Amino acid sequence: MRILLITPRNPKSFWTFHDSLPIIDKRCLLPNLSMPTVAGMTPAEHDIVLVDENVEEIDFDAEADIVGVTGYIVHRQRMREIAREFRRRGRYVVIGGPYASLCPEELRADCDSLFVGEAEETWPVFLQDFAAGKPGPEYSAADKPDMTKSPKPRFDLMKVDSYQTMTIQFGRGCPFRCEFCDIIVVYGRRPRIKRVEQLMEEVQDLHRLGARQIFIADDNFIGNKPTAKALLRELAVWGRANGYPITFGTELSVNVAQDDELLALLRDANMTTVFLGIESPRAASLQETKKTQNVRGDLVEQVHKIQSYGLQVQAGMIVGFDSDDAAIFDEQLAFVSEARIPLVMMGMLQALPRTPLYERVRAEGRLIPESTAQSHTLGLSNIEPVGMTRVELFRGYRRLIRDLYSLENFGNRARAFMAHRGDQVERATYFSVSDFKVLARFFFDTLFRQPRDKASFTIGLIAETIWRRPKAFREACSFILSQRSLGAFADELGAQLDEAIEELEKMEKEASNAA
Numbered sequence: 001m002r003i004l005l006i007t008p009r010n011p012k013s014f015w016t017f018h019d020s021l022p023i024i025d026k027r028c029l030l031p032n033l034s035m036p037t038v039a040g041m042t043p044a045e046h047d048i049v050l051v052d053e054n055v056e057e058i059d060f061d062a063e064a065d066i067v068g069v070t071g072y073i074v075h076r077q078r079m080r081e082i083a084r085e086f087r088r089r090g091r092y093v094v095i096g097g098p099y100a101s102l103c104p105e106e107l108r109a110d111c112d113s114l115f116v117g118e119a120e121e122t123w124p125v126f127l128q129d130f131a132a133g134k135p136g137p138e139y140s141a142a143d144k145p146d147m148t149k150s151p152k153p154r155f156d157l158m159k160v161d162s163y164q165t166m167t168i169q170f171g172r173g174c175p176f177r178c179e180f181c182d183i184i185v186v187y188g189r190r191p192r193i194k195r196v197e198q199l200m201e202e203v204q205d206l207h208r209l210g211a212r213q214i215f216i217a218d219d220n221f222i223g224n225k226p227t228a229k230a231l232l233r234e235l236a237v238w239g240r241a242n243g244y245p246i247t248f249g250t251e252l253s254v255n256v257a258q259d260d261e262l263l264a265l266l267r268d269a270n271m272t273t274v275f276l277g278i279e280s281p282r283a284a285s286l287q288e289t290k291k292t293q294n295v296r297g298d299l300v301e302q303v304h305k306i307q308s309y310g311l312q313v314q315a316g317m318i319v320g321f322d323s324d325d326a327a328i329f330d331e332q333l334a335f336v337s338e339a340r341i342p343l344v345m346m347g348m349l350q351a352l353p354r355t356p357l358y359e360r361v362r363a364e365g366r367l368i369p370e371s372t373a374q375s376h377t378l379g380l381s382n383i384e385p386v387g388m389t390r391v392e393l394f395r396g397y398r399r400l401i402r403d404l405y406s407l408e409n410f411g412n413r414a415r416a417f418m419a420h421r422g423d424q425v426e427r428a429t430y431f432s433v434s435d436f437k438v439l440a441r442f443f444f445d446t447l448f449r450q451p452r453d454k455a456s457f458t459i460g461l462i463a464e465t466i467w468r469r470p471k472a473f474r475e476a477c478s479f480i481l482s483q484r485s486l487g488a489f490a491d492e493l494g495a496q497l498d499e500a501i502e503e504l505e506k507m508e509k510e511a512s513n514a515a
Contacts, residue, residue: 001131002047004064004091005035008071008078009053012489013379014345017164019488020481023441025434027162028054030215033169034070034097036153041123048157053078055162060085066130069111070097073352076106083110092135094126101186102353104138117141118172118187120150147171147192155205165213165249168202170194170231174220176253178277179289180318180349180357183219191223196231200238207245216250222262229262235269244427249273255293257302263309270425273312276303281335282328285321289357303339307417310424312475315341319397320349325387329396333403340416342479343486344404348381348397357383379493380500391504398497405483405490407457414479418465418472429471442477454484 010016010028017029031052039048051058067086071079076099083093087110095107096115104116113135115122122139129135153168160166171193174183199216206214222228235248248271256262256274266274278299280286286294303313315336319328336344351358351367361367366384385393403409431439446458458480465476 001065001127002049002063003042003066003068004049004051004062005038005068006058006070006082007032007035007050007052007054008069008075008082011074011078012492013074014347014486014489017482017485019485021164023445023481024164024438025441026164027056027159028052029164030167030217031158031163032070033153033167033217035068036155036158037150037169038068038070038096038119038123039154039157040151041120042127043124046127048154050154050157052159052162053082055159058082060089064091067091067093069093069095071099072097073099073102075099076103079107080110083107087112092130098182098186102182108138112137114138115140118145120145144173144188144190144192147194148198150194150198152198152202152205155202155209160206160209160211165215166206166211167215167217168199168206169217170199170221170228171218171223173223175223176220176293177290177356179360180352180355182352182355185354187219191220193224193227196227196234199231200234203235203238203246207242211246213247213249216248218251221250221252222256222259225259225262229265232262232265232269232271236265239268239270239425239427244270244425246270247272249275251275251277253293254278254299254302255296257297257305263306263311266311267309267422268425270427271311272424273314274306275314275316276306277316278303279316279318280321280324280328281331282321282323284323285328288321288323300335300339303341304420307340307420308422310422312343312417312421313339313341314343315339315345317344317346318349319346319400320381320383320385320393322386324385326392326396329400332400333409336404337409337413340413340420342410342414342417343482346397346401346404347379348393349383350379350381351383380497391501391508394497394501394504398494398501401490402494405487407453407483407487410479410483410487411457411461414461414476414483415464418469418475421472439477442481450484457483 012018021027035050039050042048069079069082079095079099083095086093093111094113094115095111096119100107100114101116104114108114113126114137116138118141122141126135126139171191172187173189173191175189175191177184203214248269250271252274254276278294279289279291281299283295306313317332319332332346351361361383368382368384381393384390446455450458461476461480465472
């Protein structure tokens with residue numbers, strides 16, 4: 001059979017860095033692993049084509065016996081559009097992935113077969129049923145699959161050169177109980193881990209395909225510390241033997257700061273960035289959302305300790321908890337400044353379907369209908385706040401993202417981080433032809449396309465880095481490009497927030513007049 005597996009395009013957000021991609025000659029920051037993994041589960045006799053709409057157009061007239069579509073909650077509208085277009089052309093369409101697992105009832109009408117849960121066991125069964133002419137309308141995983149039996153993703157079918165960073169996955173699930181998180185709903189609280197040998201094979205495959213950066217896209221890389229440490233030791237050995245050809249990043253929890261051995265292993269494995277779900281500097285907000293792992297020490301001190309091992313901390317932060325009031329916005333800005341965190345993904349609290357938070361605020365009558373909240377298109381909160389009004393929440397968030405990504409504040413955090421970051425592994429520093437092309441585009445864009453204030457910011461930061469810490473030159477360029485993307489999106493989101501605030505104020509005025 002000919003099977004077409006499609007990943008929808010990502011809506012523009014703080015995570016996509018759309019404005020930086022043309023400079024580095026890439027189409028997408030990170031690939032979604034879902035479809036390469038499904039391709040790995042598919043018997044070799046089938047003809048598989050992977051299409052990632054982030055790097056290429058979809059040919060809706062392509063011949064296919066089966067068309068598969070995946071996506072997260074932010075992709076749901078595009079998932080439906082893609083599925084309907086192919087069904088209109090008579091193709092057999094299947095839908096699966098995180099959103100289908102969270103909200104299967106919303107997608108049943110748009111596909112011929114629906115997959116709920118992880119597909120390691122259900123996808124092969126479906127292929128047999130389809131070949132026999134008896135495919136079922138829905139396939140639901142009876143249990144969480146054993147990751148040691150999960151096949152290697154088909155990286156060879158991907159357009160590796162189109163991505164800035166490739167992704168692999170070591171494990172699924174997280175042991176913590178954060179109220180707002182859908183990870184524990186979809187993947188469970190018991191971390192399920194691949195064998196170290198499995199992941200090393202994936203790293204070597206990507207190295208042969210030319211990857212220079214890999215993000216280990218686990219829900220929490222240190223959910224199983226002993227196995228994580230074993231993998232890091234192997235990555236360190238492989239890196240030393242091969243001249244450290246790949247830099248790594250991953251997502252983990254703040255309690256990594258309490259394990260010196262683990263921090264040293266992360267550094268030795270050539271891990272350069274770690275994403276931490278810090279969420280809030282306010283202990284009451286962390287306690288409220290059951291993120292107790294973040295209240296076991298001083299957060300600023302823990303971030304500084306992680307940075308001292310040569311690791312760049314990128315942070316996920318949230319405003320809008322019940323314990324938040326109008327002072328939280330200044331607290332958030334002060335925290336990330338003191339913690340020296342340049343890259344911050346600041347969002348409003350959202351109640352995702354089936355999470356404990358969703359069930360709680362719905363029971364309390366504080367869940368806002370999506371048509372009003374616009375929650376999953378603009379990233380706005382769909383919860384009626386407790387410590388402030390919705391207008392105060394939106395206004396405070398509007399001001400916070402403006403200040404976070406301003407040239408002055410972002411530049412100060414970047415300088416402070418580069419000045420205090422600990423040493424990384426010693427690896428050969430060289431520039432390839434493609435690196436020089438990127439630098440040429442970078443400086444051309446700086447000198448001839450950017451406004452004067454951004455050009456001055458760029459030249460100043462580059463000059464200061466070369467003078468004070470020349471080894472951080474690449475990182476300084478990366479920070480500058482990140483600021484351009486984050487700042488540009490903050491401006492776009494700010495304009496949308498202004499419209500939402502105006503609409504909220506109008507609704508409040510009408511309600512007041514009616515009363």
